[in-house]
Amino acid sequence: MFVDERIVTLFKRNAHHTLTYWSVFFSFGLCIAFLGPTILDLQCQTNSTLSQITWVFFAQQFCLLIGSSVGGVFKRTLFSALAALFVSALIISVIFAIIPACNNVLVLAIAMAVSGLAMGIIDTIANIQLVTIYQKDSAVFLQALHFFIGFGALVSPLIADPFLSETGCGNHTGNGTEIIHHFRNMLRNSPIAEHNITQSHSSHEGGEEESSVHYAFWIMALINLPVPIAVLFLMYREQLIPCCPSGTPRLLDKDELAMEHQQGAEGPDVEQREQEAGGHGSIFSCCQNDNLRGLPVSFFMIHILGGLVLFMTDGIVGAYAGFVYTYAVASPISLPHKTAGYLASIFWAAITAGRLLSIPLSYRFQPVRLLMFNLAGAIVTVLMLLIFYTSSIFLFVGTCLCGLFLSSIFPCMLAYTEDILDYQGCATSVLVTSAGMGEMVMQVLVGSIIQSKGSYSFLLCGMIVACIGFIVFIGLLLFHRMHRNYLTGTAAARILTQCLGISHCRCAEGFISH
Numbered sequence: 001m002f003v004d005e006r007i008v009t010l011f012k013r014n015a016h017h018t019l020t021y022w023s024v025f026f027s028f029g030l031c032i033a034f035l036g037p038t039i040l041d042l043q044c045q046t047n048s049t050l051s052q053i054t055w056v057f058f059a060q061q062f063c064l065l066i067g068s069s070v071g072g073v074f075k076r077t078l079f080s081a082l083a084a085l086f087v088s089a090l091i092i093s094v095i096f097a098i099i100p101a102c103n104n105v106l107v108l109a110i111a112m113a114v115s116g117l118a119m120g121i122i123d124t125i126a127n128i129q130l131v132t133i134y135q136k137d138s139a140v141f142l143q144a145l146h147f148f149i150g151f152g153a154l155v156s157p158l159i160a161d162p163f164l165s166e167t168g169c170g171n172h173t174g175n176g177t178e179i180i181h182h183f184r185n186m187l188r189n190s191p192i193a194e195h196n197i198t199q200s201h202s203s204h205e206g207g208e209e210e211s212s213v214h215y216a217f218w219i220m221a222l223i224n225l226p227v228p229i230a231v232l233f234l235m236y237r238e239q240l241i242p243c244c245p246s247g248t249p250r251l252l253d254k255d256e257l258a259m260e261h262q263q264g265a266e267g268p269d270v271e272q273r274e275q276e277a278g279g280h281g282s283i284f285s286c287c288q289n290d291n292l293r294g295l296p297v298s299f300f301m302i303h304i305l306g307g308l309v310l311f312m313t314d315g316i317v318g319a320y321a322g323f324v325y326t327y328a329v330a331s332p333i334s335l336p337h338k339t340a341g342y343l344a345s346i347f348w349a350a351i352t353a354g355r356l357l358s359i360p361l362s363y364r365f366q367p368v369r370l371l372m373f374n375l376a377g378a379i380v381t382v383l384m385l386l387i388f389y390t391s392s393i394f395l396f397v398g399t400c401l402c403g404l405f406l407s408s409i410f411p412c413m414l415a416y417t418e419d420i421l422d423y424q425g426c427a428t429s430v431l432v433t434s435a436g437m438g439e440m441v442m443q444v445l446v447g448s449i450i451q452s453k454g455s456y457s458f459l460l461c462g463m464i465v466a467c468i469g470f471i472v473f474i475g476l477l478l479f480h481r482m483h484r485n486y487l488t489g490t491a492a493a494r495i496l497t498q499c500l501g502i503s504h505c506r507c508a509e510g511f512i513s514h
Contacts, residue, residue: 143362
């Protein structure tokens, strides 16, 4: 079989949990991609200027970062984890439903901030739960998990597109018009949604078109509603709902009892070992743990360098998806706006396809090999884009390749670092937070550089950031080797100490003879 029978057995044993965590990541993708194509209609709805409406993006990304940082707090028990996922997924549906009622940009920014907080919690908890369930076999399932982000990110704009107005408010000019067109054309000119240009011009001449985008938000709210219902049903099956009496132990309790029974003769139980290494809690709980003092430098550097790699690579994803349209319509390529609008759709489609393709690849190859290949591929692709910077054809090819190479770096890095740390560190919380911070910072940084230095700096920024990420990854490999040597030495010392405690003379003679 292409997939090991053991992997299939693991999936069947945890199918309900796994499918539920995958579904909440669909909610994440659904919520992260709708702002771009609807920004013009939301500007009209709130009677705001372009500079005011951009705070909505910042509010969502900033609170997503906060949610990712504190999400690990809810992982202590299965009930708290599933309850947080249920509330977060339900909040996303509620936010979709009330967006049409937000007639003030401040109210809209608050709504987006709440949705960002829910998205961050989903991001951290779903990753942690899958890593906890599958541990060394988690790479395959993490690839599938992140596939659903791309799937949701594709569905959301396609739902919104038929309901977008063609004319807008008519109160944006100059650079504002170019940026608004950038957001709109990212999905407005997709091959799935063609619009009649003649009707658009006649509508613009006849007067301002009434927006019907509120229907899109209500449809997305209904589409997302089965997700919190699925989480609630999982809680019901695990008998975690307070109003339902529990006659048998919860699933987490059974797992904990099995682990304690298996490892009881080896020393401390699961909770104590988790506390000794920091656990999978939030970044703040990891930093406050007193037992971190006894850990080697390599333990901390693996967290830091892994987070820096994702800071760079996820920053490239956010910047490329956000500004490839702006680069394409500028000189020297100067693509028509309609043609350039395909690029963002191709990029997201490539990311989705890449994550789907990485599911079998992650079973065949180790995460470190996939990371090396993807990082090198991303650098080569951006380099070729720089060399053939006047070729519009290669821009489309490079966009597709860039999406494919960048698509699986996050789940591979997560599986790789957790495996290095034996699933006892804070890698999930650190990596999720670093990735969100990179996406937020790089979008602002690259956008400012493009505005001041020109469109060609877009690719230069990507090349520089990709090279820095690769260098940091090489440093991560070196500290991995250091940490492995530390663990080997610690294990040998522990075995020798146990032997000396059991029978000092006989074990000492056996140790000398060897």
